[in-house]
Amino acid sequence: MAFAMCGAAGVTFVGEAKSEPVPSACFPARIGDLEAFSFSKEDHDALRRDRLGKIFGYNARPYRTALTVYLMDKSRSASVETEFRGAETEIVAAHPGMEIVTRNFAQIVLAGHPAPGQLGLYRWTKENEDVGSVLWIGESPSRIVKIRLSFVAPKPADQAAAAMQYAMNALGDAAKHICEPVSSDVDDAFEKPSPSKAS
Secondary structure, three states, X not given: OOOOOOOOOOEEEOOOOOOOOOXXXXXXXXXXXXXXXOOOHHHHHHHHHHHOOEEEEEEEOHHHEEEEEEEEEHHHOOOHHHHHHHHHHHHHHHOOOOEEEEEEEEEEEEOOEEEEEEEEEEEEEXXXXXXXXXXXXXXXXXXXXXXXXXXXXXXXXXXXHHHHHHHHHXXXXXXXXOOOOOOOOHHHOOOOOOOOOOO
């Protein structure tokens, strides 16, 4: 499977970020093809208890894309680098035979403000399908932000590259909406059935 690094909308390498208008709401029910889903109360409670955090998710039909956003309080989090290493270790453990395609420092736009972070691209094969995964961890003024995205990549190289471009665009589009929800209740998540959590 061929992967190409993409200069996707809202995702740039450090030093290239451009400020964009702040969106009017955090995590709308729909962002382009991405449709919000809700995690269970147990998932919300666990993250709130352990990291004073929040979790949100989106699915999209193209390439069976699943995207998960974690907002974690800095007081309960390690550095971006340490959080990134820990998250990558979890990905490696969950997917034997996984290949690390690349790691880079990358900057994305979080709710209109450029935010530096670390980006990893991964791939593995599951049930004869090539799966791609993107991990980005960075920070807002009060949060460590983790975005996980996975997708199924077609076998032909040009279609695999198109799937990666779609994934990077989806990550950038979702990141533009990351801000601090007013409510701390589970109700600030979406009431949609059956999440396809990015893994």
